[in-house]
Amino acid sequence: MSELLVNTQNGHLSASQRVPAIARPFVSERAMKTLDLVEKFVEEECIPADSVYTRQIGETTQQRFSAHPQIIEDLKVKAQKLGLWNMFLPKNHFKEGAGFSNLEYGLMAEYLGKSRIASEATNCAAPDTGNMEVLAKYGNEQQKRRWLDPLLDGKIRSAFLMTEPQVASSDATNIEMTIKRDGDSYVLNGQKWWSSGIGDPRCQIYIVLGKTDPNNSDKYKQQSVILVPHDTPGITIHRMLSVFGYDDAPHGHGHVTFNNVRVPASNMVLGEGRGFEIIQGRLGPGRIHHAMRSIGAAEKALEWFLARLNDPRKKPFGEMLNRHGIMLERVARSRIEIDAARLAVLNAAIKIDESNAKGALKEIAEVKVLVPEVNLTVIDRAIQAYGGGGVSQDTPLANMYALGRTMRIVDGPDEVHLLQLGKNENKRGPAHKQRIEAQTKKGEELCRKYGIEVKDKLALNRVSGKGSKL
Amino acid sequence: MSELLVNTQNGHLSASQRVPAIARPFVSERAMKTLDLVEKFVEEECIPADSVYTRQIGETTQQRFSAHPQIIEDLKVKAQKLGLWNMFLPKNHFKEGAGFSNLEYGLMAEYLGKSRIASEATNCAAPDTGNMEVLAKYGNEQQKRRWLDPLLDGKIRSAFLMTEPQVASSDATNIEMTIKRDGDSYVLNGQKWWSSGIGDPRCQIYIVLGKTDPNNSDKYKQQSVILVPHDTPGITIHRMLSVFGYDDAPHGHGHVTFNNVRVPASNMVLGEGRGFEIIQGRLGPGRIHHAMRSIGAAEKALEWFLARLNDPRKKPFGEMLNRHGIMLERVARSRIEIDAARLAVLNAAIKIDESNAKGALKEIAEVKVLVPEVNLTVIDRAIQAYGGGGVSQDTPLANMYALGRTMRIVDGPDEVHLLQLGKNENKRGPAHKQRIEAQTKKGEELCRKYGIEVKDKLALNRVSGKGSKL
């Protein structure tokens, strides 16, 4: 069976063989081996298990959000035995992880993205990954022992509560949740939604962004991050949000209210007013993880697409789909788009490895916009090839589309990243203008030198250099 | 002045600093230095000279196709002094070049692509580059001394005659030009068009693809490549083709007829029937050159775009263009698309360096389709920002668009590459189908193991595994 799933015949290349040539210098031998192991684990263990997991969750809302499918725990045991555990924690900054760089983990995340449960099975699932990074990087010893250790062991799960329904919360300065000091406690009031993972019965700790100092003149010092145990009085998981009809149970996306939620002052992370700093550091690598999983999803969609093209029973106009140029063009475009997008993600990962998330702002933003578009385009093409099967439960495609669609929204919608990127690029505009005008001027000097009369006295750049009036 | 053109202030990064992180391990120190030199040479010398060159060509057709602007020779002297000469010849295969890899030259070609004449000024202009490669790789000693040496010295120019008007000649098996042995000679008959560079008075040698054995049952052995001096009797340059309204003089694109054109048998390259092999090897690196010059063109268009956004006199709706979100979005998308496309080209260049053009077929085809689309999209956005200035001679944009548009056609139109890519990807289809079905089957076995009844007996993949009837 094993040979069947990831066979090495028929020209199949293993995951390590498929690492783009340009990325290879950045991947250690050990990472290469682990990468192949990840592929094997995902294709042979996780993907078949996806259908078990889906069925073990149950039917009614109550069942679904109290489900804890056994198969995920069985897979976790297997993964730990294989050494496939906590690969996401970058070796440069954390001793707790498996010792890989962001680039190396990125390559693995592509394969994790092909299965619904592979990330959790290897303890590399969002939002735990980002939360563990926060605790490992910013938490004090007490916080680490209490929450980081069980998270690293996969014993509990966690949620990150940032997004709010009533403001444009992709800009953290708009956050309205209040965190007020009251003696030895902090008291939280407000609401959060898209609190992902909060549905899981094992989710025991919420990392919450709120404002301790809403009137601080420096609007990036108003926010703080605080740890809130899931069973603190005053918290109500009001309802679960759906994504194109999917509830993503038991994980789920909660709409939560905080009504005088009181936690010990020692639960503050890093200190009051450090919230913005914390979330900035948290988001970078997480976006790379999302992006590489999306690349994996796109590859999976393309694989399903290709499988369909080779279904001998589907012969519109009397010819198998793989004889239809329309389909082959879409396959080719998908291949081109995925491959270019992957390189962009890997380059961003290397930038993070070489500096940090801040040093890779541009590259991360590019990937944040580019990858979901590619992923959705490829999935949509595969859906279309399957017709009714594509939108239904008979393929994973519609569910992948729904998940992929949220990637254009989470961690800031496309538009925020596009505008920010555009503004940053625009900073170079005046220098470009100056250089172009200088080149025009030098060109005219050269003309005179070569005895050529310059007749276009009114050409755009000349006029531009001189002011608009004659 | 020099500081002005490539200034290092205002956060301007030099060419070597802008090499993507992921590509750096492949670039030697010497290449990094040369790269900065190329940028400086292009920005400070070549771009200002472009306008001189344009004006020195003249007005009437006859003038234009006999022009030899002095400034190009002056630049060639400067370039040789700076060591910027023949950088395109990859060090792995040729001792005659400047000793760079395809990847390293690719990075330089980006900057050459920003000027109309920089490639020629550094003896890196098509079609001479590909022709020199052919001669260096496949020519015998006599052929090399007679034609390769003066080409390497930039003393003469050359043309490659492959495309024919009356057939789909992107598929070389359709070529109709005949090359018939007659004693110690070969006699050529037929017509060629898009014979680029043939208009230049310095173009002295044509490398011609034709058929010596049109009835060979192996259709890839029918073709041969032969050297034809430009002044051989029987050749008529019938007319010059325009690209949009540009004649690209003096270079030009000729429509040529061969009427009993007789050359010595010793002009045959490599031997009869080796033509297909020769052109296969010729096209790979050339496509990378084109692609990286296109990336440079796109960067230049983006620079002009940004310059326009910062023109204080242009204020539609009362605000400068750099305050308009529509414009900033286009800037951002351009940045994203260019950066991803560049990585794809660099990765393809590395694949060629590590094997050869044949080993990089997929990567080259991807780049061949992706880059021109990105380039045209970015140029078009810049044109739109300039309005009337964008389509006119006041910016280089319209001319760049016309050139960029041909890149979707030369060396095989998009569609040929898309279909070929699609067909190659499709070869993996049956294996994907088999794996998906095996995963489905294993999933069902797992379900039974976990005591779950599988109800979807009619689901797509199960049915697929069993045949269509119940």
Next chain:
Amino acid sequence: MSELLVNTQNGHLSASQRVPAIARPFVSERAMKTLDLVEKFVEEECIPADSVYTRQIGETTQQRFSAHPQIIEDLKVKAQKLGLWNMFLPKNHFKEGAGFSNLEYGLMAEYLGKSRIASEATNCAAPDTGNMEVLAKYGNEQQKRRWLDPLLDGKIRSAFLMTEPQVASSDATNIEMTIKRDGDSYVLNGQKWWSSGIGDPRCQIYIVLGKTDPNNSDKYKQQSVILVPHDTPGITIHRMLSVFGYDDAPHGHGHVTFNNVRVPASNMVLGEGRGFEIIQGRLGPGRIHHAMRSIGAAEKALEWFLARLNDPRKKPFGEMLNRHGIMLERVARSRIEIDAARLAVLNAAIKIDESNAKGALKEIAEVKVLVPEVNLTVIDRAIQAYGGGGVSQDTPLANMYALGRTMRIVDGPDEVHLLQLGKNENKRGPAHKQRIEAQTKKGEELCRKYGIEVKDKLALNRVSGKGSKL
């Protein structure tokens, strides 16, 4: 309240006022009045009722597919009182309907498309509409009394069983369901899926397409249409298919098996071998209905989009969304695309009115491809503006997207229509080629007449006229 919902202040135009100028000559006064009534009924009654309906369906699968929300019956009573009943039956062909043309009903269908339940509330819901047309047009008296009458009265519902999972059934010649004569009965065997509406407990009659004569040399005579009561032994509704994560209960999309299903021979419609003819006639108007409801969905999405832009709490970068050019551009493009698409649908409706579905093949195919693309694009833009709200149950957008996505698949996927359209257009190709060559030749004669020498003897069209060799 009523004034609030469809207010006539603030420049709001009523439905009849919004009828495009070009369509007005085709709309009777009575239709104009009914149109305004439809808008009022939808906006004031149906849309508010949508949320009741959704909640009355229940939670478990069993509940959901046996639900019959009371509110739909209450709305039906209201609709009948208002005379809004069976508007879809075109006056040219049927006396049983409300007496409107396809164009007039198309205008109304746009508004019905804004509510989940408005079509059913006015007895204009698919697939009953097409089924009633089949029965009215092709059914005999007995069949009409038994099934058409209760359908016209909204007492029962119906399904149309055509699509099969294991073949490319958009081409009816591939159908595999068998219908075999056996004495006074027909016996059916095979499977169907995407049997929409079959989940509804009130669905009592299935109109089934199968093959009575699979070996007929005329492959358009192999098919027949037969009536099968829902409770005939041998029918199993095996499972319900989901669309993205929606089950569309109680309507639903069934996967059904027929195992020796026996019905009286008198249930055959029109006669053996007439199946293709029947489905051809059935699909035309139905596609117009779908298309106009999609136009309504797109309008609704745009309205939600605009509402979001005016939410004072959402201020990314410190400005309300309606101050962001990126958003305004998307609004404008949506308006342009919807308006053009609507005109295409109305023109197709008129073509049907003036001839029939066959006479409007081209126009219907155009609309079949164009409208879903426009609809999905507009909805997607609205989703993006809402962020997390857009993909969740808090807006109707994600559900609309899922429904809209199926419109690229049902009644034949886009690709089938595109290829068919392309092939039909291509028939005009030889005539165009001939004309262009004749024009070229006449141009050359004119040149001679005016004393101009024609130099381009090798130009494309001249060569083309003469054969490829010199």
Next chain:
Amino acid sequence: MSELLVNTQNGHLSASQRVPAIARPFVSERAMKTLDLVEKFVEEECIPADSVYTRQIGETTQQRFSAHPQIIEDLKVKAQKLGLWNMFLPKNHFKEGAGFSNLEYGLMAEYLGKSRIASEATNCAAPDTGNMEVLAKYGNEQQKRRWLDPLLDGKIRSAFLMTEPQVASSDATNIEMTIKRDGDSYVLNGQKWWSSGIGDPRCQIYIVLGKTDPNNSDKYKQQSVILVPHDTPGITIHRMLSVFGYDDAPHGHGHVTFNNVRVPASNMVLGEGRGFEIIQGRLGPGRIHHAMRSIGAAEKALEWFLARLNDPRKKPFGEMLNRHGIMLERVARSRIEIDAARLAVLNAAIKIDESNAKGALKEIAEVKVLVPEVNLTVIDRAIQAYGGGGVSQDTPLANMYALGRTMRIVDGPDEVHLLQLGKNENKRGPAHKQRIEAQTKKGEELCRKYGIEVKDKLALNRVSGKGSKL
């Protein structure tokens, strides 16, 4: 020959038969007949004459801008004999024209758009058309006799000088050309570019927009329109602008300077401060003319595309292009897009006919953005099918692309129209928001009435109705 060019065999439909069903009620019998005559004249006379005209213009710049090809005058004689003269002047407003509505002329303009010279041959060429409308509508008797009469007779040509290089002149309030009263004269100073038609030796009158009262607090009263004879001292046609390498000679696009240009005060049109009013009225119908000619260009491109698909010598991958699905898809999409765009233009024309340009603002803006995009897309596809032939002089496609590209710029770039459209749509936003909230509220009331508990107290629209805090 005549039968060959517009043959009625092979299923060819005549122009009148191709009028969309939805537009027919608006077209008189006489217009139908004229339409067929226009098609015949264009296909049989004008298109063949295009190549003569092109060759008669000459080579050098001086020749080209003093050319007056005889064939255009010969065609004008023919056109007048056929009654094809001044069809553009709408019957509602002008007695001088041929008596057609904007809709009727729009249908004819589609065919005129297929030939380079057909518009001029029928005296329907821009910018004369708009200029004649201005003179007919706003000129006094003296102005009409002096300039309108010879224009109506096709004896002279004219230019409209509005665009200026140094400002965003699509917004007329930015115009900088000054018109100062000085005794019985006005004196003009400033520069204009894209003064189209100014190159023609027969161009004798310039209609100039400038500012007479630049400090008027009403910024729409600052402008005036004045008539300036071409030979008035102080005018310099500084240079001619190119469009993608084309000079559009002899028509041309001039860059013109005015240095103390003095004209009699009686040359003022309508009165000082009426300039904005005049250009507003001028632009509407002109945009419809442009749009319908673009539709004609797109149809012509599709015809050339189809002709190419049927060239038996072009067989990539061994099959004629018309067997390639990729090509057929593009044909089909072109057909869909052209047909929808045409309907949008015709609807806009009817809106103008029923009110005026102001009453059709939305429809005109939609068409202004939509049609050039469709046109360029279709031409680009045709270019790609022709490969090298597509970008060269061997097809009309590249030239058509260049012209089509300017249509995204002239009379205001796309972005201005998109933003304006977006802003106008946005005015309806608050009403939509109010209605949606009212519907939500009514839905909840209904729920209570039906005994359903409303649990989603935090859903988006409810919260939205109440304010953001709990």
